[in-house]
Amino acid sequence: MNVNDLLAKLHANLPAENTGVVASYIPELAHVDPTKFGVHAVTVDQREFCFGDSDEGFSIQSIAKVLSLTMAYQRENQKLWKRVDVEPSGTPFNSLIQLEQDKGIPRNPMINAGALVVCDVLLDYLAEPRKDLLAFVHSLSGDDSIGVNERVAASERETSARNRALIEFMRSFGNIRNDTERILDFYCSLCAIEMTCSQLSRTFLFLANQGVSPFTGERIVSTSMTKRLNAIMQLCGLYDEAGEFAFRVGLPGKSGVGGGIVALRPRDYCVAVWSPPLNYKGNSHFGMAFLEGFTSEVGDSIY
Amino acid sequence: MNVNDLLAKLHANLPAENTGVVASYIPELAHVDPTKFGVHAVTVDQREFCFGDSDEGFSIQSIAKVLSLTMAYQRENQKLWKRVDVEPSGTPFNSLIQLEQDKGIPRNPMINAGALVVCDVLLDYLAEPRKDLLAFVHSLSGDDSIGVNERVAASERETSARNRALIEFMRSFGNIRNDTERILDFYCSLCAIEMTCSQLSRTFLFLANQGVSPFTGERIVSTSMTKRLNAIMQLCGLYDEAGEFAFRVGLPGKSGVGGGIVALRPRDYCVAVWSPPLNYKGNSHFGMAFLEGFTSEVGDSIY
Amino acid sequence: MNVNDLLAKLHANLPAENTGVVASYIPELAHVDPTKFGVHAVTVDQREFCFGDSDEGFSIQSIAKVLSLTMAYQRENQKLWKRVDVEPSGTPFNSLIQLEQDKGIPRNPMINAGALVVCDVLLDYLAEPRKDLLAFVHSLSGDDSIGVNERVAASERETSARNRALIEFMRSFGNIRNDTERILDFYCSLCAIEMTCSQLSRTFLFLANQGVSPFTGERIVSTSMTKRLNAIMQLCGLYDEAGEFAFRVGLPGKSGVGGGIVALRPRDYCVAVWSPPLNYKGNSHFGMAFLEGFTSEVGDSIY
Amino acid sequence: MNVNDLLAKLHANLPAENTGVVASYIPELAHVDPTKFGVHAVTVDQREFCFGDSDEGFSIQSIAKVLSLTMAYQRENQKLWKRVDVEPSGTPFNSLIQLEQDKGIPRNPMINAGALVVCDVLLDYLAEPRKDLLAFVHSLSGDDSIGVNERVAASERETSARNRALIEFMRSFGNIRNDTERILDFYCSLCAIEMTCSQLSRTFLFLANQGVSPFTGERIVSTSMTKRLNAIMQLCGLYDEAGEFAFRVGLPGKSGVGGGIVALRPRDYCVAVWSPPLNYKGNSHFGMAFLEGFTSEVGDSIY
Structure with missing residues (x-):
């Protein structure tokens, strides 16, 4: 069976009913x-393989946090880890208490607090933050048509109170330097990339290729940084489901509340799946199930 | 350079001073x-390679939790995960509050609460728990001389108040079945394996070999369970340092407060290192540093 | 209007429907x-006044914690506060985390952890704990018929896992001395007083009389200790409703999940009310409402 | 001995050394x-009695929260308690986690979150907030010279990141209506009253007089609201020392990090003490000790 047929078969094997729920915290x-x-x-x-609505755009949301992290890591290298840690965060419930315990240093760059610090770091380097971000994405994907969904960005911007609270809280510990509204603008643009x-x-294939873009041969980050x-x-x-994802899928990956998940097998491939309904931990319900089947069939997990 | 020489060189490259501190919570x-x-x-x-005090026995402590987990997983398969989850736990600080939030289901089998539940599970299956455990270890390692250090076990047993509290707390949620003292006896024997x-x-090589003992050809667990x-x-x-270990070493591993760390590269090798002084997160300070150098030199991390 | 009529009127003014729920954590x-x-x-x-089922026995439950506290305070005086603090505990949710933060010292003697420490203290002094406790209650009330409901005590004893966890947890911090099962026996007898x-x-009138029994003239505790x-x-x-009670009723008081509340106005009177259905914070729904009306009508709160 | 002599004697009885530390979080x-x-x-x-530097001005800080609360309570009556609760908060450590659990409703109006909500409420009513606040204070005290220390207010304003975080966090739960910077301006003026x-x-005597100003006969709040x-x-x-204060002093009171404490005995008197060094819970070390002696000597506590 060729891989395109396999993708179709794996899709056919998904349960008839999707018990997930589409994210509704912003209307868009x-x-x-x-x-x-x-x-x-x-x-x-x-080599490329696809199935279904693979050419339809969606909001990548938190998946974009890996892209801003890559940009900040390029610029700061190890210095970056003084401002954000690399440990799993346990339950979402603990985020604020941990931020207090850890003196304003977020547990990792994938939770909101950490991604906001990464945005704050980038504002010190980028002349035109949103434009520079998109230029980076265009160079990774080889596709200049990728952009920000303005309605989504505006919608995010209107529900920013909690992120604003995180910024001010970290500022009280000295871990924020730039203007709060500038950080939020940049952060909301980031999440609204489509x-x-x-x-x-x-876009993510360089992370499966030891830091080098397979399309251009350009080195994005070092092998060590890629790891x-x-x-x-x-x-x-995967938010509070990282263990479950490692357990079932076994690959590094990143999800977003738009229903996307991207995962990659080092030195081998990168796969992106999209299905909007989310399970109660905020990850695409069918995306998780599909990737579990995929790694069982297509190739080994990294373990 | 051959691998034995490399091990010596990596050891020579460790810092002159070890800032770690030997565990003292039990006198032994x-x-x-x-x-x-x-x-x-x-x-x-x-093929085998070694350096230094590689034939001197030490207390493997929490490393043994992987062995009891393997035994319980063999017997219960997926059913096991109804009684213990597979998510990272965040800070140690959160353990009790999370246990309360999660209705007595420990976050994972590597924290004390989870390992105690695994012991409780095994007591339902094993006729002579300690003997059966050692028999399993002997079959994995091909070495019948491995045993329990009785003084360490007795010492652990005397400082069990907190583990007893965890057991009773989980019992109040219906997640413990056996007598508290029997569970503690078994658990303390487990931790005192030398x-x-x-x-x-x-002993751990089967986990690098898709679940099959390379010495006997016996399948211990399925490929999927191995992953x-x-x-x-x-x-x-690695307790609250799992992120740091993944980040620096990049392999699945397990540490113990006796100063041991075991790590493995799937389909390739297993490596055990021992140096008693611990960093402030409870992991061998030189063990971490050595393994970081080792994976940089010897071969790729899984990422 | 005389006071007996007032009590009847206040009862008539209670809402027609009681939205509270009778405690069910033990069958009895x-x-x-x-x-x-x-x-x-x-x-x-x-002078005495009454209304309704005022001569029917009920389980006083946590109300008894004040009696054991009084006995321990008599014997230890200020030394007692090294083992239990006197601060409100915030939400029930925080109890375990606070116990961890506070190194095994309970926030106050009215939460379970604190009452268990008080029982542990008393076991060092009392030759026959249950008998001595009842003798104390008999002397306060002038009524030798007061006893322990054995079925309730046995029922409590069977659901002790959580209290056992608290004892072991505090023992791990060095704040428990006696055998766990002896402490639980004594504690369950205490709660099962009827x-x-x-x-x-x-029984509680001495606390409204500066520490002296108005019936016998015997000094139970000093004026300062009474305060x-x-x-x-x-x-x-009042558990997590102390603020609400101070706010609405304005008197020192103690509630139990049996539906009783006792409150007192210093130098004036003591009042006990009983209505089994509890509000969601665990206090008698009608008991709270009745006492609010009572202090509005009968006399001033202490504020 | 007359009361003035008693005050002098109680002062003379204070320990020779003050182990407290003056607040330094703002330079002023x-x-x-x-x-x-x-x-x-x-x-x-x-009748009035005094000792020492009783006519020297100091920053009343959190003591002012009672004054803004009184103003808001006058305007909103019971409606106010939908936006702020009346329960003790346990340890400071819990404040954020409780705010999350309680969906943005602060535990009480004396913690920062609660006082900020009270300021937000008042901004809906007051045409000129700071001026109206001072007019209220002038009417209570009969002294028009009371004002805001502008340097202290500016200093507070510059270290507002954490309060800004609290406001945004509560806004994310829908419990804040006004502009963040307006709330902070008002709040910092309030705390900087001298x-x-x-x-x-x-100023606080009306609370000892059932809500009526003894100087003007004007009713400020009802008897019930006063209670x-x-x-x-x-x-x-008293922050996290409310239990200790009730236990030792036995009166309703309020402290501030400027070293002031005000306490009152209903229907009797109001007393204000000032000594800048604070104990580790943030209350005036000598202030607490002095008031303990005072209530022992001068008159009974309310218990």
């Missing part, structure tokens, strides 16, 4: 069609 | 010589 | 008739 | 002379 996300399903895989030698499965898997980014995704990429 | 552990250092690596095709680096790396055990070690094996 | 408590209602007040000059409203208000016991009741006597 | 507070000590008492029939002991005891304000002070007025 709630409008998405819950029956959408797409998947796209690309290997480090640039990609197709195809664009998403291509560390993958380790962070593995331990912190 | 406090007596160990802090300058001891041993390492032993074994590949799935049974091994050399050489015995330890051989899951490795995923649990990766995410939960 | 669940069997009680939810429509029971009794109240008894006694002044320091020994009194009528009339017996209860008479402190009243202060503890005021701040910690 | 750190500059105060630690040897200052003043006390002023005033009875409901307007009074002498004499002014402070006179409730006193109950809130009793249970929540």
